[in-house]
Amino acid sequence: MNINLLNKSGPCRWTLKKNGSMNVDAVFFGDVNIILQLDETTVRQVRDVASLPGVAGPVCVMPDAHSGYGFPIGGVAAFDVDHGVISAGGVGFDISCGVRTLTTGLKRQDLFSCDVKLADALFKKIPAGTGVGGAIHLDGNLMDEMLSGGAAWVVGRKMGRPEDLGRIEGNGRNEFAAPSKVSAKAKQRMINQLGSLGSGNHYLEVQYVEKIFDNEKAAGFGVEVDDVVVSIHCGSRGLGHQIAKDYLPLMVDAAPGFGINLPSKDIACAPINSQLGKDYWGAMGAGINCALANRQVLTHLVRECFAEILPQADLKLIYDVSHNTCQKEKFNINGRTKTLYIHRKGATRALGPGHKELPDEFKKIGQPVIIGGSMGTSSYILAGTDESADLSFSSCCHGAGRTMSRIKARKCFKGKKVQKELGRQGIIIRSGSINGIAEEAPSAYKDINGIIKSTEQAEISKAVARLRPLLCIKG
């Protein structure tokens, strides 16, 4: 974008003053290169979001931002509880897509003699790929129980440990979920998908801790150099997708009746206090629970797999955090505490130290913020900062962000070659889709290290540990 339109408001922080139809400013986070590379569609989408009714405080744009459906991916927008809107496009199609990371109690050397065996066992055990069903069949009341109970329901069915729940955003359950607001079609699509990875950039990785940036916080999160960890990145599968598909046109059609002049039809939103807004809020909550339950079932499968191959392993959850949600949170605006609906689309909640929602063990150090890299590149564990509450509604980036479309990546790279090259780097890839590997080639993504650097310089999170992949299971 044209950097001359922006005022530098701090390190890696740039303000676009409200103009035209915008109701609030927008703040872009990133170094000069990141800002210059932002395309016009993304900037237009940021303006569109800033033009919506009841938008409170600046629209925030993360260093990994790119254009999305209506809202930009990497966008954070807060809406006033009384006058604001909730947007299906502001949450996205993959409701509550997110990442969780577990420690294993193992060191990198423990895998030297059994890495291929572990990769094959995980690939056999973890359902992955488009349309691939999961481990659980949700008939009778089980679907609605899962949609109400999230990861807590899964743990109640003996697929997980009670202590897992304190390490999940919202204690593993969205309390506002309303399964009755989810269509029969959405539920039908999910009936055999719980406990499956899906495709695209979703993955399960066994990684090791390559570098520690903050010893005290790393100790608090339970990680040291050379520790083996497991990360799971996936979402709400067909259910979340269908919820978005169901509600987007309803919101577009209803907008004129609410007196909302949509800047783009893709942005689709409804007043928070309208029946449609409330219905979406309940359906989205059910979608959140579905994603939390999905990651919990997958965790159970991973634990079973390790128990077979490396029985000395003990898989403990560090944290599970989503990056496609809308959540009701309290923030200080102009000296007053306000309840806001925070949309984070491709942005991660990053609560600073002392926040009351954090488990006691994280109160001093801040929330673990798990940032998944692309296949074959680094992932990061960050910690939330105090500053982010005022700067970005306690949010930061979510990943690397693509530099080219999937179609272009398929033309540029050959899956087999990518797999071979990663193999030379000591990374074992297992996937049912050779085209999928080409689409996810590391060169199709931005440099994650640069994004983390900007995130840190902007003070919206602090780096704690860098993870390198050893094995990767992809859809």
Place this chain on the structure above:
DNA sequence: ATGTAC
């Protein structure tokens, strides 16, 4: 992201 088109 997605029963990669209804």
